[in-house]
Each structure stands twice: as structure tokens, then as C-alpha cells.
Amino acid sequence: MDWGPLFTNSLEAAIGPVAITYCLAAIGLNIHFGYTGLLNFGQAAFMAIGGYGLGAAVVTFGVPFVLALLIGFGGTAVLAVLLGLPTLRLRTDYLAITTLAAAEIIRQVLGSLTLEPWLGGKDGRQGFAATVRDLNPFSGPVDLGIVGFRPFDAWVILIGWLAIALSCLVVWLLMRSPWGRVLKGIREDEDAVRALGKNVYGYKMQALMLGGLFGCVAGFMMGVSRSSVVPDNFQTDLTFFAFCVLLLGGAARVFGPVVGAILLWGMLNVLGNFFGQATSGPNPIIPTWIMDSNQSSLVRFIVLGIALMLLMIYRPQGIFGDKRELAIHAR
């Protein structure tokens, strides 16, 4: 077993662009689900609108990069309103179903043949990250001792973590305010909040929109780090992995999504590397009758699934959750 690369690879993955993308998506979900109690299963849609807003605006219409970002934000806000108007009056589970369906509809539409001249069909849009590439201050590979990144990756990671830091600051500022208090009240019992004279529907809409905007940033991140957006990036499992990140770190905690993203992607890589090495070579550590090297990359998801189940059973508040809240079962 070669522990060096296993450790290095995992650390790189834990802070890499993918982890950043999921972290940002989970920060949005934290506002939806963690603080407001809105079960949004369509975060992938907000990410898709962000990614495509940026990609299509730059590639198809030649819009300057910064303006394209604004288009992405605008598109997300419109999506939030369109999605929220009919669904925010529904009960939580109905909201979940509708948002899930909406996300699939949007993905299908984005990849549709009719829109191919503008959105590129199944191939999506490529090569819209030139502006980011041009601004890259790193001229050579960045070596941080234990981990190292190619120049563009290092630049994207730097931007990504700055975005996460800023997002966490915004969430923290908002959730200590009376506005955040109303959201938490809605999560606990919206009728009680309504009875106190708060426009619950309006607050839910604001929360949906704000969380969606963080999803949009995640979409930018995904698009820029890969220099491409394709419809298949935005499947429903994207949303569910973002939920895993949130629950792993702890919902309704500012740093929950950050811890969750680092852990989830670190763990996936540790497991992947471990099983990969343990099943490779002429005389593998794990005998082939248990698993062969082709199966090893799938086994990590099985192990991760079990780990998540155990976490939910024994520590349902997540890594960062408040234990005091656990003692409460009554509503």
C-alpha cells in the first residue's frame, strides 16, 4: 500500500474545484433546508441556469464575462420566482417533488435539439473561461509542499475558496439578524410565524431566491473549472450529493457545508485510492473473489453510503450540529 499518493490525492480532492462546487451548492441548500425548512430537490436547476447563463452568454452571444455572470444571477432569480410562485404555498413534500421535476425539465430543455444552435445540445458550451484564464496570476505550477496544483486549477481554487469565505460571511451575518430569526421560525412552524404578523410567503421566496443565487455561484464554479457546461453535469444526483455534503457537515450551521464538502470529497478519494490500490497488481491485498479492480471504484460509494447511514443514526445533527437540539423530539 502506497500511503503517500493516497493522502496527497485525497487532500487535493478535499479542497479541489469539485469540493468547492458542492460546498457552494450546499451553502445554498443550507439557506433553503437548514434555516428555512424548504426541501428544495432542484438545486441542480439553479446551478444549471448559472452555468448555462454564463456559458451561453459568452460563447453564443459574445457577451463580456462580467455581464454574463450578471445574466446568470438574473436567470437564477427569475427561476426562483417561477418555481416559488406556485410551489411555496405547498407543503414541504410537495415542494420537494415539484422542484425535483422542475430541475429535470430544465436539464432536458437545456440539452434539447431545438435549442442546440444557442446552447449546444448534448455537447453544451465550451471555452468561456478565457477571461478567468487571462487573469491567472500563477505562471507556473503551484506547490504547497504536500499538495500541488496546475496553474489554472490553483487559480480556480483560490477564487473558489474566496467565494466560499464570502458566502459563509453573508450567511453568518444574515442568520444572526432578525431576518434569519424569521426564517428559523418558519422552519419550526410557519403558522405560528404567520400568527405573529410575518409574511411567511414573502420570506420563503426571499430564502428560495438567495439560496438559489448560491447555487448559481456553484454553477459558475463548475463551468469555469471545467471550462464547459453540458446538460449531463446537472443530473439530480448533483442535488443529492449537495444534500449529503450539507447533512454530513450539519444543517443550519454556517460552516456545515464547508466541513461536509471537505470530508465527503476527501473520504471518497481515500476510499477510491485505497480500494484501487488494494485490488491492483498481480497479487492484490483484497482477493479477486471479493472484488476486482473494476469494481473497486464503485465499492467506495457503498462504503460511503454506509458511513452516511451510520452518521444519520448516531449523529443526526451532522459533524457541526448542536447536541442540545437533539434532545428535542416534540414540536
Add this chain to the structure above:
Amino acid sequence: MPAETTIDPATAFAGIPRSPGSAKSDPILVAEHINRHFGGLTAVDVEHLQVQRGVITALIGPNGAGKTTFFNVLTGFDRPDSGEWRFDGQSLKGMPAYRVARSGMVRTFQLTKALAKLTVLENMRLGATQQRGERLVNAMFRPRWRQQEKEITERAYGLLERFQLAGMANEFAGSLSGGQRKLLEMARALMVQPKLVMLDEPMAGVNPALKQSLLGHVRSLPDDGMTVLFVEHDMDVVRDISDWVVVMAEGRIISEGPPTSVMGDQRVIDAYLGAHHDAPLTVEEEEQVLREAEQIEAVRAEETRE
């Protein structure tokens, strides 16, 4: 709340006829022709009701009389099929629940709605209206709401002291006992600074010791210029604290008057015990009653799903 608006119940009700829908000297709430159907069942059918300002009015009636539904309609939590009602001269018809609350008519719930994972103090602060910090544009900038938050917190502590919850201020509301939650919910409603407090079964599930203090709190509300309308099953409570009693049965108001006279009213006794309560039920009658009860349940379940 100014104390000089206190109204003496005896003079307030002098010369008021003890009949359903009677006109009051200074009504704060006037309801007319309120109808609410659940499928084929008429849950509320109130021709006329006036609630006197500055006193405690009890709304009683047997199970299924439509008291809570009537409450829900008045406070905007349910929509009537028809009807008009005015609060302090302002029509509330079609107004969403949160605006009803803002206009000064605040309710509590039969099943207490303490916000379990918020602290007692946060529950209280949430009750304050017109908070600058509750607007998204101001929320991130603490200086814009810090001063107001301080004032709200002081007011919250004042009420918590009065309701003997100050020691629990930083506990999660979910860790309170059932009775304490009732206290918290009432105190939280007072944070809204209402003119009319609507209490839905404030004494349900409260232990006898706490009941006395809760009763004291309700009784003191008119002294602070508030009007109280409450639903209650416990007749001792009703006799104890209410100045006027309205009796509902099968969705209609069947009697009104001071507690003592209402409780001797033959119509009220009939409503609670059945008109032929001395004659035993036949098997067919009993089955009929059960069938009707099941139908009502089914319709209710249907409505809540929608």
C-alpha cells in the same frame, strides 16, 4: 397600552339583550353571515356576532360546534364560503393571516406552537412587529437594527418576568413543559401588542398549579387595554374569568349572556347533553351518530390535505 381605556364589564353589558347576535355598546369585532362548509357539512353558520371591547368573552360549545373553525376564519387562517367581518371598523374579509395579526388581532393555537429549536428569548423577539432587521436589505448590517433589537429584548424580558419565564430565556423552547409553552405562546402574542387577543383553548393540557397563574394573566389583559376572546372547554375557567359567554352548537350561535345566566339556559343544556338527554339512545341512533362523526372526520382530513 393605556390603562384609562379599561372598561367595567358591568356597565359595558348594561341593557344588552341576552340573545344570540345582540348588539354591544362598543364592539371591537363584528361578524356577519359567516358560512364555512366542509363538503356537505356546515361547520360555521354565524348570522351575527359582536364582541365587546375591553372585556373577556368566552366562546364555548360542545365538540364539533365549529369554534376553532370560526376562529380560523376570523384570523385569516381559513377562508369562509361567505361572510363579512370587521375588526375595529376595518374589514378583514380576504385578508391574509399575517395582515390580520398586524392589524392588532393576534391568536394562539389549541396545540401550542412554541418554536422548539429557537430559544425562549428568540421566540419572544420574533413576536415584535415592524422590525427593521427583518427586512433583507437591512439584515446584514447590524447597526441598522441593533438599537431596536435592544428595545425589543427589554420588552421581551419584561413580559418574561411577568409570565415567570425569565429564568428560561436562553433555553430552547422545546425544553419547556406543556404549560410553560402555553405561557410562552401567550407572552409571545403580547409582543405583537395586540388590541384583541384570541386564545384557542388556553388551558388545555395545563396542570392545575400553572392554570391559576395562566388564569391570572388572562384576567389581567383587559387592564392593559386589551380585549380577549377565548375558546374553552373547562366550565370552571369560563365561569371564573369571562365577562360574557357566547355559545356555539352545530356551527350556530345559540345563546349569549353573562356566564351564570348562559349556563342555566335550556338551549345550552340541550346543546351539550342533547335535547332528549334523559331518554336512552337506541342502537340505530347510536350508529347514526357514529356514522356522522366518521363522515366529518373524513371530510376534515380531505380538507387538510388540500
